[in-house]
Amino acid sequence: MMMFVSRLFHARAAVAAAALLVATAASSQTSQDLQIRALAATCANCHGTDGKAVQGEAMPQLAGLPKDYLIAQMQAFRDGKRPATVMHQLTKGYSNEQIEAISAYLAARK
Amino acid sequence: MNRREWVQGVLAGGAVAALGGCATSGGTPSSAKVLVVGGGYGGATAAKYIRLLSDYSLDVVLVEPNPTFVSCPISNLVVGGVRQLPDITTSYDALRSRHGVTIVRDTVSSIDVARKTARLAGGPEIRYDKLVLSPGVELMFESIQGLRQAHADGQILQAWKANEETVALFKQIEAMRDGGVYAITIPEAPYRCPPGPYERASVVASYLKKAKPKSKVLVLDANPDVTSKAGLFKKAWSELYGGMLEYRGQHKAVAVDARARTVKFEVQDDVKADVLNVLPAMRAGSLAVQTGLANANARWCHVDWQTFESTAAKDIHVLGDSIQLAAGMPKSGHMANSHAKVAAAAIVAQLKGLEIVQKPMLTNTCYSFVSDAEVIHVASVHEYVAAEKTFKPVAGSGGVSAARSELEARYAMSWARNIWADSLG
Numbered sequence: 010m011m012m013f014v015s016r017l018f019h020a021r022a023a024v025a026a027a028a029l030l031v032a033t034a035a036s037s038q039t040s041q042d043l044q045i046r047a048l049a050a051t052c053a054n055c056h057g058t059d060g061k062a063v064q065g066e067a068m069p070q071l072a073g074l075p076k077d078y079l080i081a082q083m084q085a086f087r088d089g090k091r092p093a094t095v096m097h098q099l100t101k102g103y104s105n106e107q108i109e110a111i112s113a114y115l116a117a118r119k
Numbered sequence: 120m121n122r123r124e125w126v127q128g129v130l131a132g133g134a135v136a137a138l139g140g141c142a143t144s145g146g147t148p149s150s151a152k153v154l155v156v157g158g159g160y161g162g163a164t165a166a167k168y169i170r171l172l173s174d175y176s177l178d179v180v181l182v183e184p185n186p187t188f189v190s191c192p193i194s195n196l197v198v199g200g201v202r203q204l205p206d207i208t209t210s211y212d213a214l215r216s217r218h219g220v221t222i223v224r225d226t227v228s229s230i231d232v233a234r235k236t237a238r239l240a241g242g243p244e245i246r247y248d249k250l251v252l253s254p255g256v257e258l259m260f261e262s263i264q265g266l267r268q269a270h271a272d273g274q275i276l277q278a279w280k281a282n283e284e285t286v287a288l289f290k291q292i293e294a295m296r297d298g299g300v301y302a303i304t305i306p307e308a309p310y311r312c313p314p315g316p317y318e319r320a321s322v323v324a325s326y327l328k329k330a331k332p333k334s335k336v337l338v339l340d341a342n343p344d345v346t347s348k349a350g351l352f353k354k355a356w357s358e359l360y361g362g363m364l365e366y367r368g369q370h371k372a373v374a375v376d377a378r379a380r381t382v383k384f385e386v387q388d389d390v391k392a393d394v395l396n397v398l399p400a401m402r403a404g405s406l407a408v409q410t411g412l413a414n415a416n417a418r419w420c421h422v423d424w425q426t427f428e429s430t431a432a433k434d435i436h437v438l439g440d441s442i443q444l445a446a447g448m449p450k451s452g453h454m455a456n457s458h459a460k461v462a463a464a465a466i467v468a469q470l471k472g473l474e475i476v477q478k479p480m481l482t483n484t485c486y487s488f489v490s491d492a493e494v495i496h497v498a499s500v501h502e503y504v505a506a507e508k509t510f511k512p513v514a515g516s517g518g519v520s521a522a523r524s525e526l527e528a529r530y531a532m533s534w535a536r537n538i539w540a541d542s543l544g
Contacts, residue, residue, distance in 0.1 A: 038173075038174060038471065038473065039473070040468070040473040040474035043172060043464055043467060043468060043473055043474075043476065044464075044474075044476050044477075046171075046172055046464070047172070047460060047461065047463075047464035047476050047479065048476075048480060050168065050460040050464075051457065051460070051480050051481065051482045053460075053541045054453055054456050054457065054482065054484070054534075054537070054538045054541055055484060055533075055534055055537050055538065056537065057537055057540060057541060058167075058171070058540070058541050058544070062537055063533075063536050063537050063540050063544075066533035066536055066537055067529045067530050067532075067533035068530070068533050068534070068537055094496070094520065094524075094526065094527055094530060095484060095496055095498050095530070098498045098499075098500075098516060098517050098518040099482060099484070099498055099500055099516065099517075100516075101500070101513070101515050101516040101517075102480070102482070102499075102500020102501075102502070102512075102513040102516030102517065103480075103500070103513075107480075
């Protein structure tokens with residue numbers, strides 16, 4: 010019964026509240042937010058949209074991992090301290106500032 | 120579920136109803152804020168990411184004639200008989216149900232640049248504020264005498280767009296006698312998927328080595344040498360296939376004789392083979408050419424690299440294999456997905472009055488099977504260089520595999536399933 014009520018609520022909310030929520034979401038968007046999302050999207054081809062990789066695949070899910078851990082791993086790939094097939098080549102294409110921005114973004118995805 | 124996800128979930132579910140003011144219920148919409156033409160790696164990704172990056176506030180209509188997305192990457196495994204078409208097929212349903220993209224199953228027959236409208240083959244017209252054109256490549260059958268007819272008769276196939284023809288090519292190879300010859304001809308670069316022909320030759324050799332070991336694979340290349348991952352391909356060929364696979368550069372095909380199963384070359388002697396897989400030169404998809412966007416040698420489309428807006432028409436953004444490439448940039452599915460994200464961010468910025476991304480980035484990772492079990496890759500990272508208004512590979516980044524491996528075969532399949540989900544899921 011709870012499930013049913015919950016679903017019904019969501020269905021109604023979807024139609025009734027969508028326009029309002031669109032306006033709310035849109036107005037909160039900033040240029041900087043867009044920049045970081047576009048940058049982090051360069052990881053998504055292999056690691057999933059917003060770092061949410063397909064379950065069970067070889068590439069790990071990055072969403073929600075601690076920011077410092079992500080920075081450390083990318084730096085370790087770049088410095089050759091962590092063995093890799095491809096990540097040592099890709100991480101060399103990003104600056105420290107970019108790695109930090111990507112890590113902060115992915116860490117905040119849940 | 121956090122608030123943002125709840126909001127996005129609600130929006131994805133309700134967006135079509137809430138934003139569909141311009142749509143006729145159940146029919147083709149008469150207008151779209153953003154109209155995406157072509158649902159391949161470029162177009163599908165653009166449709167999804169314009170929705171995502173606008174927080175589901177911009178309505179997107181995608182026009183695509185095919186009922187499902189069939190991936191060119193990995194399709195060589197279908198040609199090699201180790202995967203089936205369903206393994207490389209993804210539904211468009213999530214674009215609609217999760218992301219609120221309106222999907223119109225039709226073909227755009229013409230674009231009126233001045234009026235900003237697109238005419239569908241089915242009749243209706245769609246007005247747009249922004250148009251994203253990702254038409255892929257057109258095979259230039261006329262560049263090889265006799266090829267269009269031989270293709271139409273099903274005698275000489277290309278299978279350079281993944282579909283039933285991919286399966287038909289495998290069936291030709293499967294039906295070949297042991298001791299027969301499979302020959303693939305490669306046009307001069309640039310063409311779609313630089314390592315693709317070499318990967319195909321490899322997986323066909325891998326199949327023949329097991330199934331018909333007296334057979335031979337001939338790689339007849341218009342280019343002077345292997346155009347991608349040359350060292351790794353040649354090492355695999357010599358170590359895995361010995362004399363079974365032969366590579367010949369400087370072989371530019373100019374004519375075919377389907378009945379004699381022969382290819383004629385500009386300079387070299389004719390070659391006869393049991394299965395001929397003849398790839399002609401390619402150019403931007405015909406809609407781009409016909410719309411006047413192919414302003415690079417009448418073959419490819421020049422774009423502004425910060426936005427992927429055509430240099431020939433305002434508010435039309437061109438993506439993927441149909442564009443004139445920047446240095447070190449291949450025509451690949453991964454690259455088209457990357458193009459689409461840069462274009463999506465630029466379109467969202469332009470339509471919502473935000474600042475355009477100053478230094479967009481692109482990545483490319485391209486895996487090639489050298490047998491049914493082992494894989495090699497090439498990877499690169501590209502940054503927009505404002506002073507030169509183009510993309511350049513970041514110095515020191517990128518590279519190829521140290522050696523072919525089964526580990527990278529695992530990564531290749533995971534890459535595929537992740538990029539399909541990123542583009543369409």
